[in-house]
Amino acid sequence: MEEIRNKLEQLLLKTQKPARYIGGELGSVTKDKSRVDVRFAFCFPDVYDVGMSHLGMKILYGLKNAVPNYWCERVFMPEKDLEALMRENNIPLYALESLDPIKDFDFIGFTLQYELSFTNVLEMLDLAGLPVYARDRKGLTPIVVGGGPCVCNPEPIAPFFDLFILGEGEEVNLELMRLYEQMKPQHPTKEQFLREAAKIEGIYVPQFYDVTYNEDGTVAAITPNVPEAKPKIKKRVISDFDHAYYPDSFVVPFTSIVHDRVVVEVLRGCIRGCRFCQAGFIYRPFREKSINTIAGQTRTLCEQTGYEEVSLSSLSTSDHTRITELLTTLSDYTDNENINLSLPSLRIDTMSKEIVDRIAAVRKSGLTFAPEAGTQRLRDVINKNLTEEEILRTCRLAFSEGYQTVKLYFMLGLPDETDEDIEGIANLAQKVVDLYYETPKEQRGKSVQVSLSCATFVPKPFTPFEFEPQALPDEIRRKQGHLLDCIKSKKIKVSYHQMNVSVLEGVLARGDRRLADTIYCAWKKGCTLDSWDEHFRFDLWQEAFEECRTDTAFYANRRRAYDETAPWSHLDYLVSHEFFVRENKKAHEAKTTRNCAEGCSGCGIKKECGGVYCG
Amino acid sequence: MAEMLQPKNQNLRIEKTEYRLVFEKTGRARYISHLDLMRCFQRLFKRAGAPLWYTQGFNPHAYLMFPLALPLGTSSSVEILDIALTEPLGYDELCEKVNACAPEGLRLVSAAAPVMKHTEIAFAEYEVSFEQDGTEGSVLGQRFSDFLAQEKIEVEKRTKKRGVNLVDIRPHICLLSLSSEGAHADAGLRLPAGSEFNLNTNVVMEAFESFMGSSLDRICTKRTKILTKSLENFI
Numbered sequence: 147m148e149e150i151r152n153k154l155e156q157l158l159l160k161t162q163k164p165a166r167y168i169g170g171e172l173g174s175v176t177k178d179k180s181r182v183d184v185r186f187a188f189c190f191p192d193v194y195d196v197g198m199s200h201l202g203m204k205i206l207y208g209l210k211n212a213v214p215n216y217w218c219e220r221v222f223m224p225e226k227d228l229e230a231l232m233r234e235n236n237i238p239l240y241a242l243e244s245l246d247p248i249k250d251f252d253f254i255g256f257t258l259q260y261e262l263s264f265t266n267v268l269e270m271l272d273l274a275g276l277p278v279y280a281r282d283r284k285g286l287t288p289i290v291v292g293g294g295p296c297v298c299n300p301e302p303i304a305p306f307f308d309l310f311i312l313g314e315g316e317e318v319n320l321e322l323m324r325l326y327e328q329m330k331p332q333h334p335t336k337e338q339f340l341r342e343a344a345k346i347e348g349i350y351v352p353q354f355y356d357v358t359y360n361e362d363g364t365v366a367a368i369t370p371n372v373p374e375a376k377p378k379i380k381k382r383v384i385s386d387f388d389h390a391y392y393p394d395s396f397v398v399p400f401t402s403i404v405h406d407r408v409v410v411e412v413l414r415g416c417i418r419g420c421r422f423c424q425a426g427f428i429y430r431p432f433r434e435k436s437i438n439t440i441a442g443q444t445r446t447l448c449e450q451t452g453y454e455e456v457s458l459s460s461l462s463t464s465d466h467t468r469i470t471e472l473l474t475t476l477s478d479y480t481d482n483e484n485i486n487l488s489l490p491s492l493r494i495d496t497m498s499k500e501i502v503d504r505i506a507a508v509r510k511s512g513l514t515f516a517p518e519a520g521t522q523r524l525r526d527v528i529n530k531n532l533t534e535e536e537i538l539r540t541c542r543l544a545f546s547e548g549y550q551t552v553k554l555y556f557m558l559g560l561p562d563e564t565d566e567d568i569e570g571i572a573n574l575a576q577k578v579v580d581l582y583y584e585t586p587k588e589q590r591g592k593s594v595q596v597s598l599s600c601a602t603f604v605p606k607p608f609t610p611f612e613f614e615p616q617a618l619p620d621e622i623r624r625k626q627g628h629l630l631d632c633i634k635s636k637k638i639k640v641s642y643h644q645m646n647v648s649v650l651e652g653v654l655a656r657g658d659r660r661l662a663d664t665i666y667c668a669w670k671k672g673c674t675l676d677s678w679d680e681h682f683r684f685d686l687w688q689e690a691f692e693e694c695r696t697d698t699a700f701y702a703n704r705r706r707a708y709d710e711t712a713p714w715s716h717l718d719y720l721v722s723h724e725f726f727v728r729e730n731k732k733a734h735e736a737k738t739t740r741n742c743a744e745g746c747s748g749c750g751i752k753k754e755c756g757g758v759y760c761g
Numbered sequence: 762m763a764e765m766l767q768p769k770n771q772n773l774r775i776e777k778t779e780y781r782l783v784f785e786k787t788g789r790a791r792y793i794s795h796l797d798l799m800r801c802f803q804r805l806f807k808r809a810g811a812p813l814w815y816t817q818g819f820n821p822h823a824y825l826m827f828p829l830a831l832p833l834g835t836s837s838s839v840e841i842l843d844i845a846l847t848e849p850l851g852y853d854e855l856c857e858k859v860n861a862c863a864p865e866g867l868r869l870v871s872a873a874a875p876v877m878k879h880t881e882i883a884f885a886e887y888e889v890s891f892e893q894d895g896t897e898g899s900v901l902g903q904r905f906s907d908f909l910a911q912e913k914i915e916v917e918k919r920t921k922k923r924g925v926n927l928v929d930i931r932p933h934i935c936l937l938s939l940s941s942e943g944a945h946a947d948a949g950l951r952l953p954a955g956s957e958f959n960l961n962t963n964v965v966m967e968a969f970e971s972f973m974g975s976s977l978d979r980i981c982t983k984r985t986k987i988l989t990k991s992l993e994n995f996i
Contacts, residue, residue, distance in 0.1 A: 156979050158792055159834045165797060170789030172804075172864040398864075400793045400801055452804030452862075 150245045153237050161228045165400040166194035169242035173397040173450070174220070175211045176243050182217045183330070184323050186210055187241050187248040187288070189221040189256045191266035192677065197222045198397070199405035201459055202257055202294065206315055208393030216323055219243040220397070221254075223266045223675070224273070232273060239273040249274045252326060254288045256307075258296035261654035262647065262677040264303050267292075268669040271306070278666065280308050280353065286336050289326070293319075297350075298381075298428050299607040299714040302654050302661035304352035308336070309343055311350075312717060313381030314414075316391050318348045344374040348382035351375060355716060357659055363700055365658060365711040380718045385756030387414055387433035392443050395450045407455035407488070408447040412440050412472070416461040417742035417759065419749075421529045421733050422518070422557065424606040425461055428719050430749065431757025432465070432742055437472050444476060448485055455486040463489055465743070467758065513544050516555035519563075520570025526736045527562050529610075529729070534574065538581060545582050550591035552578055558625045559603040559617030561733060568625050571598065572632035579637045598640045600629065602648035605702075606655050607714045608721065610729030616652040616702040619645055646684040650676065652702035658713035661701070664694040722750030777814040777824075777845040780855065781875040781996070785838040786831060790866025795830045801867070802842065809858040814845035828879035828995075829954055829987060832961055835887075837984035841995065843875060876996045877989065885954035886937065886986040887962050890947045892979040898941035905948055908972045909936055916968050930968065933960050945979075954987065 158164035188207060190197030197203065203220070210218035219241035224232060232239070238247040248254055254274070256267050268278045271290070277283050280290065292300060293311040300310050311318055322343060329339055344351045354375035358366040370377055384390045396408065413434035416426040435443075444456055456476075466472055473489075480487045517537055519525045525532060541552060556571050575596050582594040602622050605614045617625075622645055630640060654661065668690035675681035691698055706712070708727045715723075725748065732739060739747050742759040753761025786793070793801060803823050806813050815821040826843040850858070852872040859869050893901060908914070914931040937949035952960040962982050970976050987995045 155834075163794070164792040164833070165794065168789045168792050170865040172808075172862070398804060400790075400797045400864075402797070402800070449808065452807035454804075454807065 150237055150240050150247065153235055154245070157228070157231045157235060157237075160231060162225060163195075163401045166222070167224065167228060167242075169220075169245065171397045171399055173395045174243055175207075175217070177211075177217045179217075179244070181215060183215040183327050184217070184253070185251040186216065186218040186253040186255060186323065187221050187251040188218050189248075189254060189267075189270055190223070191256055191258070191263040191270060192223050192675070193225055194222040194399075195401070195403045198399050198403045200257065200259065201409050201411060202315070204393055204396055204409070205391065205411075206319055207397070208395065209316060209391045210319065210323070212391075213320070213323075215327075217243075219251075221248055221270070223270055226675070226681070229269075229273065238275045239270055247274065249276050249288060252287050252289065252330075253291060253323070255291045255293065258292050258294040258300070258303070260677065261296060261302075261651050264296075264654060264665055265669040265673045265676055267303065267306060268666065269674045278306055278669075280306060283308075284336070286334060286339060289336070289339070291322070295424065295428060298424070298717060298719055299656065299712075300350070300352070301357075301659045301713040302657035302665060304659050305662040307352060308340060309349055309351045311382075312348045312379055313719070314384050315382070316384050318346060318382045321346050322349065341372060341374045344372070344376070347380055350379045350717065352659075357713075359660075363697075365713055365715070367711065368713075368716045378716055378718045381428070381720060383431070383720070383755045384414075384433075385754060387756060388435050388439050392439075394443075394446050396447060398451045398453070405457065406453075407457050408444065408451055408453045409457050409459045410440055410443050410447065411435070411459045412463060413460045413466055415757065417465055418462060418531070419529055419729075419739055419741060419747070420518070421527075421610040421729055422560065422603060422606075424609050427608050427721050427749075429461065430719075430721055431751045431755050431760050433756050434466055434758060437468060437475055440472060441475050441479065445479060448480075448483065454484065455488060456480060457488045457490060459490075513541070513549050513551070514553040514555070515540070517574065518555065518557050519560055520556065520567045520572070520574055523736050524560060524563060524567040524570070526738050527733050528560055529733070529738050531738055531741065534577075537574070538577060541578050541581050542585070545585040545591075545594075546589045548589070548591045550593060551595045551597065553597045553599065554578070556598060556600045557603040558600050558629075559622050561603075561611060561614045562736075563617075563625075565625075565628060568628050569632050571600075571629055572634075572638075575633070575638045576635060579635050582637075594637050596635075596638045598629075598638060599643075600626065600640065601643045602645055604648055604652045604655055607712065608719050608726070610726045610733055612656065612712065612726065613706045613708060613730055615705045616648075618703055619649060622648075644679060644682070646687075647677070647682060649698065649702065650684070650687055653696075653698045656713070657701050661696065664690050664696045667694050720751050720755065725749045775817075777847060778849040779843065779845045779875055780852075780872050782842045782844065782855075782872050783838075783870040784840050784842055785868045785870055786840055786866060787836040787838070788866035790864065791834050791836050793867075794833055795827070798827070799825055801864070802844075805859060805863055805867070806844070808862040811850060811855060811858060812847045814847050826879075829882055829885065831984060832963060832982075835962070835982040835984055838870060839984060839987055841987060843879075873996070880956060881989045882955035882987060882995050883953065883957075883990040884951050884986075884988040884992065885984055886949065886951045886988065888947060888949055888983045888985055889962055889966065890945050890979075890981045891966065891977045892945045893975065894978045896944075898944050898946045902939055902941040902946035902948075904973055905946060905969060906936075906939060908969050909934065911972075914968050914972075916964055930960060930964065933958075934965060949985075951988075 188203055190200055190203055207218050210216050221241050240247050271278045290308045292307045293315050297310045297312055325342055340351045343349050344354055354370055354372045356369050356371050360366045415429045415432040417432045418426055420426050477487055518530045519528055575598055578596050605611045605616055626642055668687050671686040673683055673686050751760055802825055813823040816824055824845045828841050831837055831840055855872050856869040913929045915927045915929050917925050918928045919925050933953050935951040937951055939948050966980055989995055
């Protein structure tokens with residue numbers, strides 16, 4: 147520690163925002179090493195500003211550190227300036243609390259939130275001084291584990307990991323650490339440990355599965371090669387969500403981060419079933435916390451951190467069964483303490499006047515909606531059960547309350563999309579602008595701005611669209627051009643995501659194990675921090691595709707048969723394959739499916755998982 | 762009627778008690794930037810339950826004022842922070858409450874009512890300890906004294922209006938002490954500080970490096986005093 151600290155202190159002043167790299171924030175946990183039995187380096191494979199905003203890390207950090215003889219520390223990806231200095235001065239990747247090198251830890255855990263962070267995992271392992279391929283790390287420790295949403299198809303990065311944790315981590319992380327704590331005194335080999343770990347529900351050890359391929363390149367079979375490995379690995383679910391562990395303390399950063407506020411998770415899972423949305427399926431079933439629990443956690447964290455803003459986190463906050471009562475209770479406290487209450491993830495159709503007033507009391511700046519598609523037909527295809535009338539009704543309400551900006555999120559390249567649907571985006575935006583001008587002058591704000599943000603649709607595993615081809619870049623470009631031609635008002639601004647990013651995301655999201663060498667090759671060429679426009683090097687990725695003979699169209703732009711063995715078919719996220727097939731067929735018939743609150747549609751999740759509307 | 766006029770912002774009050782706090786910024790906290798320090802202290806007072814007075818403008822914000830910025834990486838135990846509270850707290854009580862929930866490296870040393878005006882700050886004193894691998898501290902010290910023996914020490918100064926121009930900093934450097942021990946040399950410096958003219962130790966040490974024609978490997982800087990024109994402690 148002292149050595150790293152001394153070296154760092156001389157280098158930090160040469161970096162941007164050095165407070166990110168030295169730890170010591172309020173709420174960070176330090177322990178006496180001699181009394182610790184298991185050390186866990188929790189790595190977020192992106193820069194501090196992003197990683198420190200991540201709620202999952204806050205939960206698991208608190209959870210593990212609540213065990214007296216376990217010590218969990220934070221590790222982030224350094225920016226390129228510090229990375230170069232670390233390599234030049236032989237500083238290995240270290241954890242922020244102890245400033246100890248992470249290669250000496252028992253566990254190194256990565257949270258995999260998006261595909262574009264995959265190369266960062268390799269970079270961080272390498273900076274730590276470890277071989278990136280699991281097969282080259284022979285000793286018992288460090289055991290490299292992965293969790294988070296991308297683990298629903300971890301195959302492209304499977305060769306770099308010792309094991310993956312499927313689903314929610316609150317229980318299984320401790321079970322895994324307990325197993326290690328028990329076995330450690332007997333000095334097991336890595337394989338002995340992994341065989342025991344594979345018996346824990348939710349743990350997937352990729353090396354215990356052989357993958358064979360058909361002549362056409364598709365997966366033929368995924369077969370366990372040791373008795374401990376189950377043919378299907380089930381994700382973990384916390385069934386009693388109201389009593390699930392939630393931290394009573396956050397690490398409060400010195401520098402400003404992306405979400406610099408108290409975050410309280412109010413519900414988990416989503417009732418909606420939008421067919422493009424992976425989160426909507428892999429986090430099922432819908433569970434919520436009671437108002438008392440939420441209010442208590444809000445108060446505790448506001449007092450501990452000193453933040454003046456609290457945000458409610460969920461996939462769709464307004465689906466809380468007692469949303470109005472919840473907001474009233476919370477704002478009684480926050481108003482009194484001079485704390486702002488912010489409410490992201492509200493659904494347009496459930497926004498009552500009362501809720502609009504609540505947000506308006508905080509700030510009258512912007513309103514963001516995600517219609518996702520321009521026409522009712524296409525919204526039915528994707529099961530975004532939201533009508534134009536509902537969008538306009540809410541905008542009318544918002545304009546009369548003085549709102550001036552409306553942001554609308556759309557996707558281009560959705561299945562069965564026609565030019566009419568593209569024109570529908572422009573028409574909808576124009577109707578919103580018109581609505582502003584119809585609002586009486588004395589009620590409306592000074593001017594109006596409608597921003598359209600158009601992402602490219604990327605089909606994801608464990609969604610009804612996992613069988614769909616991703617639209618080709620040229621087709622997306624044409625659609626973008628067509629949309630621009632249809633926009634007539636200066637009050638409408640259009641922005642796009644970088645398309646090549648979506649191409650890469652599409653390949654990685656539904657890739658198989660053979661992609662690992664391509665990822666390795668791209669990383670060797672210098673690809674890291676791919677999610678940052680200024681660092682993204684698609685040219686290098688293309689070189690890697692070429693050298694490794696990776697056919698991107700095979701992974702991204704091909705329609706997959708319902709009976710094809712998917713690279714993730716040995717993983718069970720509790721929603722049935724039959725349900726996804728049924729939903730895919732309904733999508734092509736433009737038929738919607740009711741949400742969980744309206745009635746069960748038989749997705750396959752069992753009652754025991756604790757879903758509010760299940761069983 | 763009076764109740765209806767109550768502003769929504771409960772902290773919007775006219776009565777206030779002013780405090781001048783002396784605080785310490787050491788260890789890991791040295792890397793907190795000036796801007797971040799503002800936010801950091803604001804949260805700290807909120808946690809400590811010290812009711813900050815909010816400015817009375819259109820966009821009320823907590824009143825926190827650092828009369829003299831501390832360069833990133835420099836440690837100090839003489840930093841000044843002015844605040845105002847809506848309800849008076851005893852000086853010791855305030856320090857205790859804040860220190861109980863302060864992050865590592867930040868600590869209130871004392872609290873008192875402000876006596877002087879910010880504009881009275883004229884000088885600051887520093888202890889700079891520096892090393893160069895392969896060079897004895899005594900040799901480095903000798904080099905530093907050669908450096909200061911120059912008639913002129915010109916450094917480039919960037920200004921918005923006139924671009925880059927040369928400034929002679931030699932007359933502004935007052936050497937208080939110079940010693941060496943083992944590998945490091947230690948210099949005590951008094952430099953102009955405050956709103957009128959400010960000279961950063963970094964500028965001096967960079968000039969020293971370019972005088973030597975090689976760079977130093979370790980520099981540790983500590984601010985030890987904040988002084989008025991007549992060299993009294995700023996209080």
